[in-house]
Amino acid sequence: MELLQQMPCKGVIYNYGFADHFKTGYLSVDFFMPLTKENATGMSLLAGMLCRGCKKYPGMDLISRYLAKNYGASLSVTASKAGELEILTFAFSFLDREYTIDGEDVRRAMIALFRELVFAPLAENGAFRSDYMEQEKSNLIDKITGIFNDKRVYALEQCKSLMCENEAFGIGEYGDIELVKAYNEKSLYDYFRKLLDEAWVMVNYVGKERELFMDALTEGLSPRTTEMPSTQVVEFSGKVREIVDPLDLNQSKLTLGFRLGKAALEKPMACRLFNVLYGGSATSKLFMNVRERLSLCYYCSSRLDRLKNVMFVASGIEAEKYEQARNEIEHQLKNVAQGEFTQEEMDNAKAYLIDSFRSFYDNESALASMMITGTLHGKVCLPEEEIQAVQAVTREDLVAVAREVQLDTVYFLKGVHHEGE
Amino acid sequence: MKENKVFSAPQVGAEYERFIHKSGLTVYFMKMPHKTKKAAMISAKFGSINYSFTMKDGRAVTVPNGTAHFLEHKLFEGKSGNAFDFYAKTGAKANAYTSNDKTAYYFTCSDRFEENLDVLLSFVTHPFLTEENVEKEKGIIAQEIKMYEDEPGWQGYFTMVQGLYQQHPIRRDIAGTVEDIYSLTPEILMDCYHRFYHPSNLILAVAGDLDRKVVEEKLDLYFEQGEQLKEEKLEIQEPDQAGERYVEKRMLVSKPIFHLGFKDQQTDLIGFALSKKEAEVEILLEYLFGKSSPFFKELYEKGIINGEFDCWYDLSDYFSFCVISGESDQPKEVEACAFRYIERLFEEGLDEQRFLEIRNGLYGSIVMELDHAYPMVNRIVGNFMNGSEAIDMIGALMEIKAEDLIERAKKMFDAERACMSVINPLQQ
Numbered sequence: 088m089e090l091l092q093q094m095p096c097k098g099v100i101y102n103y104g105f106a107d108h109f110k111t112g113y114l115s116v117d118f119f120m121p122l123t124k125e126n127a128t129g130m131s132l133l134a135g136m137l138c139r140g141c142k143k144y145p146g147m148d149l150i151s152r153y154l155a156k157n158y159g160a161s162l163s164v165t166a167s168k169a170g171e172l173e174i175l176t177f178a179f180s181f182l183d184r185e186y187t188i189d190g191e192d193v194r195r196a197m198i199a200l201f202r203e204l205v206f207a208p209l210a211e212n213g214a215f216r217s218d219y220m221e222q223e224k225s226n227l228i229d230k231i232t233g234i235f236n237d238k239r240v241y242a243l244e245q246c247k248s249l250m251c252e253n254e255a256f257g258i259g260e261y262g263d264i265e266l267v268k269a270y271n272e273k274s275l276y277d278y279f280r281k282l283l284d285e286a287w288v289m290v291n292y293v294g295k296e297r298e299l300f301m302d303a304l305t306e307g308l309s310p311r312t313t314e315m316p317s318t319q320v321v322e323f324s325g326k327v328r329e330i331v332d333p334l335d336l337n338q339s340k341l342t343l344g345f346r347l348g349k350a351a352l353e354k355p356m357a358c359r360l361f362n363v364l365y366g367g368s369a370t371s372k373l374f375m376n377v378r379e380r381l382s383l384c385y386y387c388s389s390r391l392d393r394l395k396n397v398m399f400v401a402s403g404i405e406a407e408k409y410e411q412a413r414n415e416i417e418h419q420l421k422n423v424a425q426g427e428f429t430q431e432e433m434d435n436a437k438a439y440l441i442d443s444f445r446s447f448y449d450n451e452s453a454l455a456s457m458m459i460t461g462t463l464h465g466k467v468c469l470p471e472e473e474i475q476a477v478q479a480v481t482r483e484d485l486v487a488v489a490r491e492v493q494l495d496t497v498y499f500l501k502g503v504h505h506e507g508e
Numbered sequence: 509m510k511e512n513k514v515f516s517a518p519q520v521g522a523e524y525e526r527f528i529h530k531s532g533l534t535v536y537f538m539k540m541p542h543k544t545k546k547a548a549m550i551s552a553k554f555g556s557i558n559y560s561f562t563m564k565d566g567r568a569v570t571v572p573n574g575t576a577h578f579l580e581h582k583l584f585e586g587k588s589g590n591a592f593d594f595y596a597k598t599g600a601k602a603n604a605y606t607s608n609d610k611t612a613y614y615f616t617c618s619d620r621f622e623e624n625l626d627v628l629l630s631f632v633t634h635p636f637l638t639e640e641n642v643e644k645e646k647g648i649i650a651q652e653i654k655m656y657e658d659e660p661g662w663q664g665y666f667t668m669v670q671g672l673y674q675q676h677p678i679r680r681d682i683a684g685t686v687e688d689i690y691s692l693t694p695e696i697l698m699d700c701y702h703r704f705y706h707p708s709n710l711i712l713a714v715a716g717d718l719d720r721k722v723v724e725e726k727l728d729l730y731f732e733q734g735e736q737l738k739e740e741k742l743e744i745q746e747p748d749q750a751g752e753r754y755v756e757k758r759m760l761v762s763k764p765i766f767h768l769g770f771k772d773q774q775t776d777l778i779g780f781a782l783s784k785k786e787a788e789v790e791i792l793l794e795y796l797f798g799k800s801s802p803f804f805k806e807l808y809e810k811g812i813i814n815g816e817f818d819c820w821y822d823l824s825d826y827f828s829f830c831v832i833s834g835e836s837d838q839p840k841e842v843e844a845c846a847f848r849y850i851e852r853l854f855e856e857g858l859d860e861q862r863f864l865e866i867r868n869g870l871y872g873s874i875v876m877e878l879d880h881a882y883p884m885v886n887r888i889v890g891n892f893m894n895g896s897e898a899i900d901m902i903g904a905l906m907e908i909k910a911e912d913l914i915e916r917a918k919k920m921f922d923a924e925r926a927c928m929s930v931i932n933p934l935q936q
Contacts, residue, residue: 108542110521110879135815147808151800155865158872182872186520218809226814229835232762233816236660335760335934338654369603370596379590382647385655403655435596442599445618448544449880502658 098311112294113451128262170318170394246498336502348491357484531731532708546716554704574684668929772828778895
């Protein structure tokens with residue numbers, strides 16, 4: 088596999104991942120803006136609006152039919168957040184031409200579709216279609232309120248927003264209901280024009296084709312005048328916050344938010360390895376102790392946001408086991424910080440991470456996101472280079488990362504039963 | 509190795525082999541050249557529907573709901589420790605699941621495949637159940653059960669299944685209740701193990717850039733030649749009609765969540781005929797309710813449904829039903845609209861052009877699936893359990909004619925055999 092990165096003009100980046108062993112190709116175009124309520128709301132609305140149709144295919148049914156005709160190619164348009172960035176992604180996955188019945192190049196059909204959706208949307212006189220606009224506003228409000236339906240996700244989002252209520256990171260990736268209501272077909276269209284002018288853009292391809300084709304996607308985009316948005320890393324305030332929310336549930340959700348320290352930023356691979364060892368795998372300290380040894384839960388795991396330099400631990404427990412579970416989660420962190428882990432545990436964590444990197448070679452979208460996150464973190468590496476970095480992590484590196492991890496916020500969604508129901 | 513058979517779809521560059529080990533174990537091997545990832549899955553034909561059976565010594569046994577699932581958890585434990593500890597040495601990712609009709613254990617890895625296969629086979633063939641470790645697992649599974657009790661998507665689906673079927677054991681909860689699992693003992697679990705984990709009731713599927721010999725050599729280590737037990741097909745009595753036309757529940761949700769189920773009239777197909785039915789139903793679902801359908805367009809544009817919408821087909825050799833699911837303040841209107849479009853299909857026939865597009869799309873998505881080790885072993889196992897072959901989907905798809913679809917739709921979509929379940933918001 089070979090990587091090639093180009094920057095045809097400021098703020099427009101091309102990532103090519105040439106790999107011969109796939110039957111499919113993957114292509115994405117990502118627009119990056121700072122995470123603000125306005126951007127999160129605007130980009131989430133656009134994710135809905137832009138796949139409603141374009142002048143050439145003025146309906147979702149017509150787009151779906153176009154995709155089906157092109158051998159079941161898939162398109163997803165999503166808004167998401169990473170660190171304090173809001174990202175609008177157009178992702179296409181499609182059959183390589185070697186396997187199409189008449190040798191058709193589906194990739195070209197996807198490029199053409201992207202051009203239609205973004206450069207010839209369903210808009211007239213500087214405004215989107217008003218009926219579609221009203222529907223997508225209502226759908227986005229459903230989506231924001233619907234976070235509540237999955238209590239695991241809901242608890243995590245609550246923890247993030249409370250821990251970072253004065254930081255951009257506390258803003259939900261779908262934005263804000265009041266701002267959704269405030270947008271209309273004209274103001275969203277104006278916002279869309281602004282996005283096309285200002286957002287940094289990354290185009291990413293993984294597949295067999297060797298052609299350098301990405302100019303065809305970005306034609307018409309001018310050099311960006313601002314810098315790539317960045318994420319502000321905030322230090323621990325010195326005071327742990329605890330929030331308890333009672334709700335009529337069978338299971339309580341315990342979520343802990345941690346701030347990582349300088350060592351995690353300086354030694355990013357040690358930080359990733361620390362996460363695997365502590366709570367990111369089925370042999371982690373959290374899994375083996377909170378679940379297997381103490382039988383407190385079915386799941387207990389940690390995850391990082393590396394741009395923001397934070398970590399969240401999530402578990403589902405009995406309400407009355409709150410103290411015990413929380414103490415054990417903190418205790419296991421202390422163990423890692425004091426170097427109380429065996430060589431075998433460290434080797435296992437390395438094997439886990441190395442296997443994940445190696446498996447990227449079979450996953451087009453994982454390779455694409457590796458190129459994107461690599462770019463955001465300042466260096467794009469092939470999986471084998473990442474593997475070397477994993478191997479180089481020492482016990483001291485892990486301890487250094489773990490010692491600086493600070494519990495910041497505990498969010499407890501406490502299951503209580505209302506009588507008479 | 510007996511009954512070696514090669515299955516191939518040369519037009520998409522895929523093939524796999526099937527053979528039967530002397531122990532009676534069925535083995536599938538799929539070579540995937542140039543792939544990094546490898547996957548193996550072993551599965552027992554033992555799911556939540558197998559709750560009442562006869563032991564070899566003639567004893568009749570009835571087990572609580574959740575038994576197959578509980579045993580799944582326990583087979584990760586061995587005399588020498590937890591299976592996860594062993595997988596961890598190689599970095600493999602391992603897991604397992606239990607469904608209505610099977611229990612499946614699997615791993616994926618990029619390296620040291622043989623060692624991982626040893627772990628998989630040795631844990632599944634060497635149960636280690638003690639009073640203590642069975643007791644310990646109860647707390648973990650109780651939390652898994654409670655997690656599902658709070659999941660509106662799962663509750664809505666399961667409520668629908670229970671409404672759709674009147675007597676069928678698919679109505680039984682896969683994980684059971686907390687009370688069910690607290691009644692389990694090592695003895696009950698070992699009865700089930702002896703009854704359902706003999707090699708002729710197991711299937712192993714392997715995919716990756718591997719040598720078949722590697723797999724063959726392992727088999728003799730874990731599976732002995734023995735008595736071939738022939739599993740009898742379960743006798744299931746199930747009336748044609750749905751038990752309930754409408755069922756509802758209240759939970760903490762932001763908006764009503766609906767699941768509309770359609771029970772199939774025909775459940776006696778196996779082999780290529782079953783693959784063809786699967787392909788027909790997949791085409792019909794997209795044709796009638798998918799994102800390219802007039803049904804979806806109408807409801808979406810009226811604001812009756814939103815982006816949270818899906819439709820799928822669940823089948824085995826014991827049941828067959830379709831589901832359409834989403835969020836809506838007007839689930840009754842969704843149902844009425846679904847039947848309007850079903851009627852229209854019967855009255856106006858099929859739009860040939862759309863049929864061909866959808867078939868093309870399905871073809872592409874199957875080819876994409878054939879390229880990935882884990883989805884392939886999972887599909888191979890699932891199809892085998894139903895009595896069909898995974899690769900037949902490609903051939904079946906190409907054989908389908910427009911008139912087949914109308915006939916299929918008549919068997920699948922009928923108001924008498926439909927049930928709507930709704931999870932309504934609980935007032936806080």
